[in-house]
Each structure stands twice: as C-alpha cells, then as structure tokens.
Amino acid sequence: MARLAGVSQATVSLVLGARKQGVAISEETRQKVLDAVRALGYVPDPAASRLAAARNNxxxxxxxxxxxxxxxxxxxxxxxxxxxxxxxxxxxxxxxxxxxxxxxxxxxxxxxxxxxxxxxxxxxxxxxxxxxxxxxxxxxxxxxxxxxxxxxxxxxxxxxxDYISASRTVVARLAALGHRNIVLVREDDDAPASTDREHGFLKGLEEAGLSGGPAAVFRSADPRRELTAERLRGWLDEGVTAFVAEETDTGDAWRALCDAARDAGVDCPRDASLALLGSPPPDLAGDPVPTGFDVPRPxxxxxxxxxxxxxxxxxxxxxxxxxxxxxxxxxxxxxxxxx
Amino acid sequence: MARLAGVSQATVSLVLGARKQGVAISEETRQKVLDAVRALGYVPDPAASRLAAARNNxxxxxxxxxxxxxxxxxxxxxxxxxxxxxxxxxxxxxxxxxxxxxxxxxxxxxxxxxxxxxxxxxxxxxxxxxxxxxxxxxxxxxxxxxxxxxxxxxxxxxxxxDYISASRTVVARLAALGHRNIVLVREDDDAPASTDREHGFLKGLEEAGLSGGPAAVFRSADPRRELTAERLRGWLDEGVTAFVAEETDTGDAWRALCDAARDAGVDCPRDASLALLGSPPPDLAGDPVPTGFDVPRPxxxxxxxxxxxxxxxxxxxxxxxxxxxxxxxxxxxxxxxxx
DNA sequence: GCGCATTACTAATACGCATTAGCGATCCGG
DNA sequence: CCGGATCGCTAATGCGTATTAGTAATGCGC
Missing domain, CATH: 3.40.50.2300 (Response regulator)
Known part of the structure; x- marks a missing residue:
C-alpha cells in the first residue's frame, strides 16, 4: 500500500481522487504522495474504486x-x-x-x-x-x-x-423550387418511422399552401410492382412535378420510383424532381445522390x-x-x- | 439484497458461485435462492466480485x-x-x-x-x-x-x-501452375506482417526449387511511382511470369502492380499472373478478384x-x-x- | 446416552478504495 | 490570553461479494 510507503494512508485517495471536495491538502503532502505512488508503481484497483463509489461507470x-x-x-x-x-x-x-x-x-x-x-x-x-x-x-x-x-x-x-420535421423540410424545399403538386410514395407499413414521414409530408404541404388530399399519398405493399411507368406518366399528366419516397429497410419505394422514372423516360432533375425521406440503399447511394435527408445515426x-x-x-x-x-x-x- | 428476500444471506454466494467447493447446499435451499434471485432480478455486482478476488464473466x-x-x-x-x-x-x-x-x-x-x-x-x-x-x-x-x-x-x-504459411502456399500454387520466375513487390516497412510475408515467399520459392535471390524481391518505399510499366516489361523480358504483392494499409503495392500491368498492356491471367498476399483495398475487391489469401479476421x-x-x-x-x-x-x- | 461424523447452513472477515466525521494545530479578532 | 474559525490530516465506516471458521442439527456406532 502506498500509504505505508509515503507517510499517510487514505489521504492517498484524496490526492488521487482529484475531487473538488472541500477537503484541503497541502502541496507538500500532495507531492509526497505522488512521489511514493510513482516509486511503488501504485495503481488504484478499479474494482475497489467502483465498489466504494457505488457506481461502476x-x-x-x-x-x-x-x-x-x-x-x-x-x-x-x-x-x-x-x-x-x-x-x-x-x-x-x-x-x-x-x-x-x-x-x-x-x-x-x-x-x-x-x-x-x-x-x-x-x-x-x-x-x-x-x-x-x-x-x-x-x-x-x-x-x-x-x-x-x-x-x-x-x-x-x-x-x-425527428422524421416529421425532416420530411416537412424536404417538402418545403420542393415547394420553394416551385413544385405545387407533390406525391408521396410509401409502403404499406404502420411503423412510427413510416407514419411520421407521412405526417411531416402532409404538414409540409399544408404549410406551403398545397393540396394534401389523399391523392397525394400513394400507398403500396409492393411498390416495385405497382408503381409502374404508366402510373408515373399519369401523375405527370395530372400536373405532378415532384415525387417523394419514404426510406424503408429494402429501399423498395425509392427503387421503384427511380425505375419508373427511368422507364418513363423522365429526365430526373429537369422533367420531374425526386426526393427520398431518408438514406438510399447502398447500391443507389451515388450517381445521382438522392435529394432528401440523412438520419444522423452517430x-x-x-x-x-x-x-x-x-x-x-x-x-x-x-x-x-x-x-x-x-x-x-x-x-x-x-x-x-x-x- | 437477495438474501433478505429469500431467507438466507451469503448462502446466495454459494449457490450462485457454482464452485465445486466442499460446502453442501440442500436442493430445497438452492431452489429458494434461485427463485428469489429470479423474482428480484438480482445480479451480482461485478466490482464486488472482482474485489473479492473472483470472476465476473x-x-x-x-x-x-x-x-x-x-x-x-x-x-x-x-x-x-x-x-x-x-x-x-x-x-x-x-x-x-x-x-x-x-x-x-x-x-x-x-x-x-x-x-x-x-x-x-x-x-x-x-x-x-x-x-x-x-x-x-x-x-x-x-x-x-x-x-x-x-x-x-x-x-x-x-x-x-500465419502469413508465412499463407504466402508459401500462394507461391506453391503459382509454381504448380508452371511459374518458375516470380517477383515479390513489397513496401519499405519492417513490420512483422511484412517481413513474414517475405519469409513465406522465399520459403515457397525454395520449396519449389526456384531461385530466391535478392532479385526476386522488389522493395520500394513508393511502389506507385517506382513500379513502372517499363520495369514490369523488363521483368517480363527476363522471363518473370508471376508477380506477388504484399497487402498493406494503403494497398499501394497491389495497386501499383495492377496499374503497371495495365499500362504495359499485359493481359493479366494469360500473359502474366498476379497474386496478392492478403486482401485487396475495397475499390479493387472484385473484377477481377485477386488470387491470394484472406486473413480470417473473425x-x-x-x-x-x-x-x-x-x-x-x-x-x-x-x-x-x-x-x-x-x-x-x-x-x-x-x-x-x-x- | 455419549462421542464423533456428517450435513446444512451462518457469522465473520477480507478485499481496496471513497467518504465522512472528527481531532489537533494554527490563526485571528477582541 | 481566550474563544472560535480555518486548515491539514487521519480514524472509522461502508460498498457487495467470496471465503473460511464455526455452530446447530441430525445420524450413527457402541
């Protein structure tokens, strides 16, 4: 024990503890302790510290x-x-x-x-x-x-x-770009992550003074099959200029949207805008980078x-x-x- | 404390300790303790265990x-x-x-x-x-x-x-494919991981009855600059038919080798063989997959x-x-x- | 019915530190 | 020169567990 080597005992604890407690220690003693600690190569046992502190960090x-x-x-x-x-x-x-x-x-x-x-x-x-x-x-x-x-x-x-705010922001950006007719593509899932996005989407529409009727949300259990190029064309003919997809495990909504746009011969940033409420699946991460938001996981x-x-x-x-x-x-x- | 809940005290320790000590515990008591433990969700404090000179898993x-x-x-x-x-x-x-x-x-x-x-x-x-x-x-x-x-x-x-054995094996495979003249490209690093590979390489040559002179090892601090297409051509002209690169953090040796081969117009598996002593950097992972070995990290x-x-x-x-x-x-x- | 063994447990202690109350010494105002 | 305050340190206690010594209860042989 360092206490034997030095001169004191659990004063060591006070010196090493570096607590801003009210207990005062003279500089002289402090040095004596530190010297002894160095000389003996003393290291506090973390098990004991944590036990005594009733907190194991x-x-x-x-x-x-x-x-x-x-x-x-x-x-x-x-x-x-x-x-x-x-x-x-x-x-x-x-x-x-x-x-x-x-x-x-x-x-x-x-x-x-x-x-x-x-x-x-x-x-x-x-x-x-x-x-x-x-x-x-x-x-x-x-x-x-x-x-x-x-x-x-x-x-x-x-x-x-905060999917709601994030989704709202995306819609606001689209609205600021002049889009007055926006459709949300979502999967058939009632997870909060999913419904929150829809909430935010609708809220964004409302705040931009746009129509948020049920037609603005396309809900599909299998978007890759149901979201066809024809359907996309139909929307475009109705005056829709921007499409928003939710992020899911599989990324199917976004994938379907991209595929449909390609099949329909749509020049993406020019003829129509696409946005993704979340991060793309790895294979669609770049080229082009989807407009949308990132969940700040760290x-x-x-x-x-x-x-x-x-x-x-x-x-x-x-x-x-x-x-x-x-x-x-x-x-x-x-x-x-x-x- | 579980002891209060049950009926006993540090008998708990004996029950949970599962030590094959000579201390006997009746099955009845043992169950009482286990039940109490379950009911309370009791878990031994790891710090206390350690302090008492025991394990905490x-x-x-x-x-x-x-x-x-x-x-x-x-x-x-x-x-x-x-x-x-x-x-x-x-x-x-x-x-x-x-x-x-x-x-x-x-x-x-x-x-x-x-x-x-x-x-x-x-x-x-x-x-x-x-x-x-x-x-x-x-x-x-x-x-x-x-x-x-x-x-x-x-x-x-x-x-x-075991880089030595692995590198030796790679050389043995190349030898089995008929290569009699093989060059190792390594960086200027004296880490064991590096020297082991060279050892294995030389050992492999030796066991295959091939020449392992100093000419067989090309050591460079900056292979991407020094390992030129001309140099590669030179080796090919001297009869070298296979090249082996070590794996490094940057993957520079392998990258240099691939680049040089491409620049020299070498048709890789046909005109000359390449092998990598380790795993390729992510951007060179496929197409083609480098012959070599994988470090089984898990x-x-x-x-x-x-x-x-x-x-x-x-x-x-x-x-x-x-x-x-x-x-x-x-x-x-x-x-x-x-x- | 008395020693002796065996069984089934419990009381007591140690582990090494943090923390708190307390004690002697010094200082300071009056 | 005395009471109180402040400073610098230490004795004592507790943290929750593992282990050891010890005790009460029961069994057994003679």
Whole structure:
C-alpha cells in the first residue's frame, strides 16, 4: 500500500481522487504522495474504486441480435460510433449484451435482460427487446434508454430521429423550387418511422399552401410492382412535378420510383424532381445522390448516451428527438417552368 | 439484497458461485435462492466480485483508437465479429474500453490501461497500446491477449495470422501452375506482417526449387511511382511470369502492380499472373478478384478469445497462429507455355 | 446416552478504495 | 490570553461479494 510507503494512508485517495471536495491538502503532502505512488508503481484497483463509489461507470448496450452481425449491412455500427464517443467523453465504458448470448450460463431465458443490471444503466437497440422485461427494469428504477422511438411503452425513455420535421423540410424545399403538386410514395407499413414521414409530408404541404388530399399519398405493399411507368406518366399528366419516397429497410419505394422514372423516360432533375425521406440503399447511394435527408445515426447514439447518463445521474432530462440533416442531392431541381 | 428476500444471506454466494467447493447446499435451499434471485432480478455486482478476488464473466476489449471509428475502412469490425461470437459462446460479456476516452478528465495518463482490471482479462487491439503498461498488467498476473503479432514483448500472449504459411502456399500454387520466375513487390516497412510475408515467399520459392535471390524481391518505399510499366516489361523480358504483392494499409503495392500491368498492356491471367498476399483495398475487391489469401479476421478474434479464456482459467494454453484461407481469384493462371 | 461424523447452513472477515466525521494545530479578532 | 474559525490530516465506516471458521442439527456406532 502506498500509504505505508509515503507517510499517510487514505489521504492517498484524496490526492488521487482529484475531487473538488472541500477537503484541503497541502502541496507538500500532495507531492509526497505522488512521489511514493510513482516509486511503488501504485495503481488504484478499479474494482475497489467502483465498489466504494457505488457506481461502476459502465453503460450497457443491449441488442437482441449480435452487436457485430456478420451481415454488416444491417448493423448498428453507425449508432455505435456516436455511442462510443459520447460514452468515452463522459468516462463510461460500455458493456455489450446480446440477446442471443446473454446470460453467461447460455440460456437466454426470461432472465436475459436482468444481466444488464450489472451496469449503471443500459441502452437498447432495435425493437426486439421484450416489452414486459423492459418495463420491469424501468419500474425497478434502473436507467434505461431505447434507441428508436418507443412511444407505446409508458415510462420508457427513448431517443429518435425527428422524421416529421425532416420530411416537412424536404417538402418545403420542393415547394420553394416551385413544385405545387407533390406525391408521396410509401409502403404499406404502420411503423412510427413510416407514419411520421407521412405526417411531416402532409404538414409540409399544408404549410406551403398545397393540396394534401389523399391523392397525394400513394400507398403500396409492393411498390416495385405497382408503381409502374404508366402510373408515373399519369401523375405527370395530372400536373405532378415532384415525387417523394419514404426510406424503408429494402429501399423498395425509392427503387421503384427511380425505375419508373427511368422507364418513363423522365429526365430526373429537369422533367420531374425526386426526393427520398431518408438514406438510399447502398447500391443507389451515388450517381445521382438522392435529394432528401440523412438520419444522423452517430448523433442519435450520442444523444441516447447523454440521456442515459442523465438518468444515471438521477436527473429527469429529456432529449427525445434529434434533427435530421437535409441532403441537397441531385435529384431535385426547379419545377418545369419555374424561374 | 437477495438474501433478505429469500431467507438466507451469503448462502446466495454459494449457490450462485457454482464452485465445486466442499460446502453442501440442500436442493430445497438452492431452489429458494434461485427463485428469489429470479423474482428480484438480482445480479451480482461485478466490482464486488472482482474485489473479492473472483470472476465476473467480463472480458475487456481495449483499443487505443475508438472501437467504432468514423472511418469504417480501418476498423476492427471483422475481428469483433469473431470476438463477440466466441465470448458469447463461452458465457462472457464484453466490456469496451476505449483508450482515447480514458479518464473523462481527458488526459490519458499512465493509468489509461488500468481500468481494464475490472474485467477478468482483456484483449488488446492495434499496436498503439503502450508497451510498458501492457507488460505491467502481464507482470501483475492479469490475463492479457494481444490481437496481432507482438513478439517483441516478452511474456505477452498474442494471436496472429500465419502469413508465412499463407504466402508459401500462394507461391506453391503459382509454381504448380508452371511459374518458375516470380517477383515479390513489397513496401519499405519492417513490420512483422511484412517481413513474414517475405519469409513465406522465399520459403515457397525454395520449396519449389526456384531461385530466391535478392532479385526476386522488389522493395520500394513508393511502389506507385517506382513500379513502372517499363520495369514490369523488363521483368517480363527476363522471363518473370508471376508477380506477388504484399497487402498493406494503403494497398499501394497491389495497386501499383495492377496499374503497371495495365499500362504495359499485359493481359493479366494469360500473359502474366498476379497474386496478392492478403486482401485487396475495397475499390479493387472484385473484377477481377485477386488470387491470394484472406486473413480470417473473425477466426482470429475467436482464437484470441479462446486464448484469453484459457488464461483467465489459469491454463497456460498457446494458440498463436491462425491459418489463412487461400483465395483462388482470377488473376493467376498457368504460366505461358504451361499445359 | 455419549462421542464423533456428517450435513446444512451462518457469522465473520477480507478485499481496496471513497467518504465522512472528527481531532489537533494554527490563526485571528477582541 | 481566550474563544472560535480555518486548515491539514487521519480514524472509522461502508460498498457487495467470496471465503473460511464455526455452530446447530441430525445420524450413527457402541
């Protein structure tokens, strides 16, 4: 023990603790301690520190699928970039839990989620975590943050992207370019991510003083089949000059829109504008870059960590929505006949 | 505390400890405890476990740079796939320690690595971890495994890819295709990964009964500039029929080789064969797929975890080298004039 | 019915640090 | 020269677990 070497005892703790506590230490003693520490090569045992501090500086990251899936496409990587940075900045280390693995013993029984309690709090990715277990944690006062909108679970803290504002902005941009007749192509999905976009779209129309009737939204379970070149031509003949697609897992809405436009012989930025409410699938990422918005995944991860840190610290902070960044892209231009 | 809920106290420890100690527990009590544990969602505090000189089923993963870099190219992702799988299979959870973060305070003092002692053992990625700190951990008996060859540090356990055998195999394949005159293009780097490849290359030549003089190795600090089409032509005129490039961070050796071959008007698999000792940079990954070998990164990660688990268990196991998989590819074919 | 073994548990302790109350010394105003 | 305040440090306690020593209860042989 360093205390024996130096002259003191748990004064060491005060010196090394660097707390801004009210306890005063003379410079002389401080140096004596530091010298002894150096001489002995003393290093504080983190286990003891964390035990004494009743706080182990660990944040859990729980994903039902593996955190590092073999299929990189479908990974949480972009979120984790932000999660790691923010956690590091706040002095937290991350514990990775995966639904498939969790439980040491192997069996991912109903106990699976309990293991996260060894951390100070836990971040949940993906919507596969069983709701009742999640709520149990929350009810027990364990700090939990869900990455992705989770309105339906009372009391569960979450952070999500602000699809409504982002979609509204896209429509506003199109309107500013002179488009007075815009159609939204969406898939047949009632996920919040999907309905939010429609909300934002309609809100954007309204704010621009445009017609937002049901005809403005084309909803299809299989857009790649149903969104044909003829249909597109029909819209164009009716005076539609811009088309907006929602982002989905498969990117089908956007793909269908692009294909239809090509098949119909439409010169994209000139004859009609296209926009994507989100990010394109990798194979359609460039050439041309879709006009639309990007979900700032790293920032989402960071925001989630901030929220979680606040909860761990006993604060009541809320920071649910993160703004998306508008992506100018190259698929939208002035409406035909617009200055 | 679970003890209050159940009926007992630190009997809990005995039940959960699953130690094959001589202390007997009746099946009835054991069940009572387990039920209480389940009801409360009790999880042993990892810090307390460690402090009491026991395991907590946590393995650390320490990377000096962030584990999830913004620049995905240079990421540890492929390794972590294997690390996560193997750790899960063995009932360990992973703790991510990021070097950059260390200390929240910002200054990554000499204590940087110390946090990892909270876990049962720790895996180190990248060669930026300070050697003295690493050796300190080793000296203290803390289980440490370095992912990537680390011969120079006495006593440090590591796992690495067997570049020697893999490179030898590539040469053997080329020899089997009738190539009698092969040149290795390497960069001016003395990293083990680089010298190992040269070793394997020369060994392969030797075993094939080919000349392995210094002329067989072309070493350049800037191959993209120095490996010109003329130089390539020169070699071809001297009877060289196959070229082998080492893999580097930038992929410059391979890139230079491909460019030179193209500029010289060489029809790749027919006029001359090319092979790459490793994986190509992403932009050269396909069309044609380079003949060579793949570093089995996930397997490397898994092997590292196995080794670490062995160390944690107090065994002396060694499993340093992992075999690489030969990649047939499309850039190598029979030597001109070979059946 | 008395020692001795065995079984099934519990009380007590150690682990290494953070934190708090408290103690002696010095200082300062009156 | 005295009471109170401030400074600088230390003794003591608690964090939650694993482990060891020890105790009560039961069984068994003679």
């Amino acid at each position: 660990l944040l859990g990251v729980f994903s039902f699928t593996s955190t590092f899936p073999t299929d990189v496409q479908h990974s949480y990587y972009p979120f984790l970039v932000g999660v790691e940075q923010e956690a590091a900045a706040r002095g937290f280390d991350l514990v990775l839990f995966t639904g498939s693995s969790t439980g040491g013993a192997g069996a991912a029984g109903p106990q699976a989620l309990n293991r996260v309690r060894l951390a100070d709090g836990c971040l949940f990715l993906g919507r596969h975590a069983p709701a009742d277990e999640l709520l149990r944690l929350v009810a027990d006062g364990f700090p939990v943050v869900h990455l992705g909108r989770r309105d339906e679970l009372e009391g569960l803290a979450w952070v999500g992207a 920032q989402l991860g960071a925001a989630a960590v901030r929220l979680l840190a606040a909860l761990v610290a006993g604060e009541e902070a809320t920071e649910p929505l993160v703004a998306c960044a508008f992506r100018t892209g190259a698929t939208a231009g002035p409406a035909p006949g617009h200055p | 946590l393995l650390g993963v320490f990377s000096f740079t962030s584990t999830f870099p913004t620049d995905v190219q240079h990421s540890y992702y492929p390794f972590l796939v294997g690390v996560e799988q193997e750790a899960a299979a063995r009932g360990f959870d992973l703790v991510l320690f990021t070097g950059s973060s260390t200390g929240g305070a910002g200054a990554a003092g000499p204590q940087a690595l110390n946090r990892v002692r909270l876990a049962d053992g720790c895996l180190f990625l990248g060669r930026h971890a300070p050697a003295d700190e690493l050796l300190r951990l080793v000296a203290d008996g803390f289980p440490v495994v370095h992912l990537g060859r680390r011969d120079e540090l006495e006593g440090l356990a590591w796992v690495g890819a 397997q490397l990660g898994a092997a590292a975890v196995r080794l670490l688990a062995a160390l944690v268990a107090g065994e002396e196991a060694t499993e340093p080298l992992v075999a690489c998989a030969f990649r047939t590819g499309a850039t190598a074919g029979p030597a001109p004039g070979h059946p």
